Amino acid sequence: MRRILQSASVFILSLVILTGCSKKEFNERYDRPETLADPIYQQLQQRGNFTSLLVCIEKAGYKDILSKAGFWTMFAPNDAAFAAYFKEKGISSAADIDAATAQKIVKYALVFNAFKTDRLPDFQSSAGWMPNTAFKRRTAYYDGPQPINYNGKDILYLNSNRNNRGSTTYFSVTDNNNKYVPYLLDRFLAPKNLTSADYNYFYNQNPYIGFNVADAQVVNSNIIAENGVIHEINRVILPLPNIDQYLAATPQYSKFKSLFDSYMVSYLISEAATAKNLENTGKQQDIYIKTYDAGLAYSPNNENYLKLDDNDGQMEGYSMFAPTNDALDAYIKNVLLEYYPSLDALPKDILFDFLNAHMFLTTVWPSKFATTTNGQGQGALFNSATDVVDKKLLSNGVFYGTNKVQNANVFSTVFGRAYLNPNYSLMTRALTASLKTNIINTSFKYTLFLTSDATIRALGFTYDLDANTWRYTPPGGGTALSGSSALDKLNRIINTQVVRSDEQSLGGNGILETYGGEYIRYSNNTVYSAGTRDAGVTLNVTGTRKAENGTVYFIDGLLSEPSLSVGKHLEALAAPAGSNYKKFVDYVKNSTIYNTSNGEILGITAGSFYTVLAPTNAAIDAAVAQGYLPASITPTDQPGKDKVANFIRYHIIQKATIVPDGKKDGGYLTLLQRSNGDPTSVTVTNVGVNNMQVKDMLGGSASVVPASSNNLSNRTVIHLLNTFLKFNAN
Known part of the structure; x- marks a missing residue:
């Protein structure tokens, strides 16, 4: 060991001689600079108003740490802060503070890394400094087991x-899991449009002065030390x-x-x-x-x-x-x-x-x-x-x-009426999958028709928890569905049971557009869709509840989709004796665009919306007299057949369902195309309930006959017009 030390001494002496440095020059180069600020502990000693804090530092075992090199920010409570603390705790001096409490005070006052006020509100991210975005720093304090x-x-x-x-x-x-200490500076508040009131809301007895730490005011900032920065505060802060x-x-x-x-x-x-x-x-x-x-x-x-x-x-x-x-x-x-x-x-x-x-x-x-x-x-x-x-x-x-509680939308809205009731768990599951986000929005109004689990199961729908999938078994027999096929069928129904308005009474008669774009009708607290009408069923309202964004009606069935096509619904409208739909439907049934076996009309496709405008019998007679229709419903010549097909097409609005409720108007395309392929249109004026007119391309106007209109079909409504619509197909 002696030989090693001798060798080291010789090496250092040789180094001094070789570099031409005197001992004085060597010391000046490698000694601690005289201008360097003292460490945190010595700074606190010299200032004279941190005597109680120094006692706590020594009790906490941090004297040595804070007397040497390091990199800390210290929020240092002065003696006035400790005097207030002693009074609050009923003790006389720092001598009465136990070591555990002293550790809490000191470690929570110490923030990792040294920050002056110019950097304290900045956040260090992987992308670099983010100015004026931080308001908390990690302290040396953490809870043990x-x-x-x-x-x-x-x-x-x-x-x-x-x-x-x-x-x-x-x-x-x-x-x-170190605890963090909060602080606020003006540079943080301003970009967030916060004010002193946001701080004072928490600490009104020690108000904001431009730089506050928890409930303390910073009375002297940016005291530079060799091993960090001191900010003097006027309250003792225990770990929050x-x-x-x-x-x-x-x-x-x-x-x-x-x-x-x-x-x-x-x-x-x-x-x-x-x-x-x-x-x-x-x-x-x-x-x-x-x-x-x-x-x-x-x-x-x-x-x-x-x-x-x-x-x-x-x-x-x-x-x-x-x-x-x-x-x-x-x-x-x-x-x-x-x-x-x-x-x-x-x-x-x-x-x-x-x-x-x-x-x-x-x-x-x-x-x-x-x-x-x-x-x-x-x-x-x-x-x-x-x-x-x-x-x-x-x-x-x-x-x-x-x-009070936070009245969450999932509970206070129409959705909540199903969600909070175990008898409607299947409806809740179906709504959650498709419409929940919309119907919990209190900015919009809804009417929701709820059907119980027992009724949904009786109508063939179940949810298989093990397979996490929907299943449908037709009650009267037929093709069973599962997975997406069953869900698609159910979703169409669920979309029909949500109305985009708050209907607070179903006591009269009316027609409602549903979330899915289809229409349903109500009469004296009963309700039906095209599907339930096909089945000869009208659903009863068994109860009602108000919600924050609408009304919920409990019904004894599902507003199912129709089983019949548009053509078959037209045939049903024409069947009663004296029906004003008869002559129009006679032309439809015998036209070249009608499939008599299933009632499909060429041009009407599944999944799209339509409005059929059927002229009255007298209007059909007028159309024949004016040459828009041949006299025979079964013309044998091609021009006559084309005339019938074009007449029917011009009386069908495509891609829209419109009813006389005052909500939709403007120009709409029909199924008729001119000989050059250009589309044709009509113009709807929807003045209000039961007051709707349709203007044709030649300037003529027809009115919807309310008492015989609003007939439901497959994504379609069928109205009776008091006259026919004139057109030019060339």
Whole structure:
């Protein structure tokens, strides 16, 4: 060893001689510069107003760390801050603070990396610095294993440090789940259109002054030290709880918390955490991880927000609105459990939707309740002045205690009338697959016709849970359907049971356009579609409920699709004695574009919408007299046959169903094409209910005869016209 040291000395001496450096020059080059600021601990000593903090630093075991090199930001409470803290805690000096509390104060005051105010509001992303977007920094403080009695067993657990959202990754053993400290500066507030009122809403006793940290004001900033930056604050800040911890510590939200504890929380043994604990403590004891169900928007005990980038700053945080026990009790009783005997019987999807309605995956600032949305697309439906009884800025987000629940659209709209009633689970499943997003939107009004599970099954539809597919078996026999074929059939029906308006009464007579574009009719609290009319069935309304965005009618069947074609429906309209449809239908049945076996009309294709305008018998006679139709319904010459076909085509509007309800008008194409292939059209004037005129290409006008119109067919309505439409096919 002596020989090695001698060799080293000779080498250094030789180096000095060879470089021509004197000892003084050597020291000047390699000694600590005199102009370099002292480390954080020495800076605090020299300033003289951090005596209590220095005591805490020594008790916490951080004197050596803060007296040497490093890279910290310290939010340092001054002696005046500690004087207020002593008074609040009923103690006389820092000597009365135990080591554990001292550690909390010191470690939560220390932020990783050194930030002056010019960088503190910036976020470090993989793409570089994002100016003025951060308002939280990672501190040196984190919770160790905590005791709890779980299922009658005393265990130690750590909080999940991931969200467990869409994966099974809920914990990383290399991540201590460090707590974050929030702060606000003007440079952060301005770009987000926030003001001092957003801070003062949480801390009105220590108002915003341009740079605040949690509930403290920064009274002296940017004190440069060798190993970081000091910002002097006027309050002692203890580690803030996270949302999970605050919820657990506040009895007035115990029932809301119990929903999480009973249905969303699990404690899972972690081999990695157990091994790490053995390494740290020398004790062999199982360590559990407190995890939240992946169906939740986030894990309220996760300090890491989304962990998009591995950095020390955060641009966002979680938000939770927690109803008080009284508010929650009333809602559970009157809404969630209206049709269920207990919460245990409630489908888990309903619990997910209820809890997620109160959980926002972003920071909901007090001035942004209406414009910040949750995963369900809703803003916070609370008045910040009257509905919020408690507000806290916490380590991983913001918390609002409320005197009412977030009335989620999935429960308050017409969809909720099915969703919350177990007797309508099949209808709920079908609506969820196709129309849920639309009918939970409170910006639009709807009428929903609900059919019970028992009735849907009796009509042949079932859902196979094992195969995760729909099945249809015709009650009277016939071809069974499964998978997409069965679902397509059901979807057409479901689309017919949703109307794009709020029909608050079905007491009279009327016609309604459904979400699928087809029409249904109602009369004195009965309702029917083209399909139920084909089957000779009219459905009865057995009950009604109001919802936030419309009216729900409970009916004793399904508004099924028709089994007959348009031509067969025309034949049925012409069949009664004295029918005003007879002469028009006689020409249709005997035309070259009609299939007598199935009633199909050439040009009318499955899946498209049509409006048939049938002239009265007298109008047909006038058309014959004016040469628009041959006298015989069975002409033998080709010109006569063409004349009939063209007449029929010009009286069929394509790609649209129009009824006299005042809602649709303008120009529409017909099935008739000119000899050169150009389309022809008519113009509809829809003045109001039962007042609709059709203008032809030659300037003539015909009126719909209300009493004999609004006849339902296959994606088609059939009207009677008081005269015929004139045209030129050349």
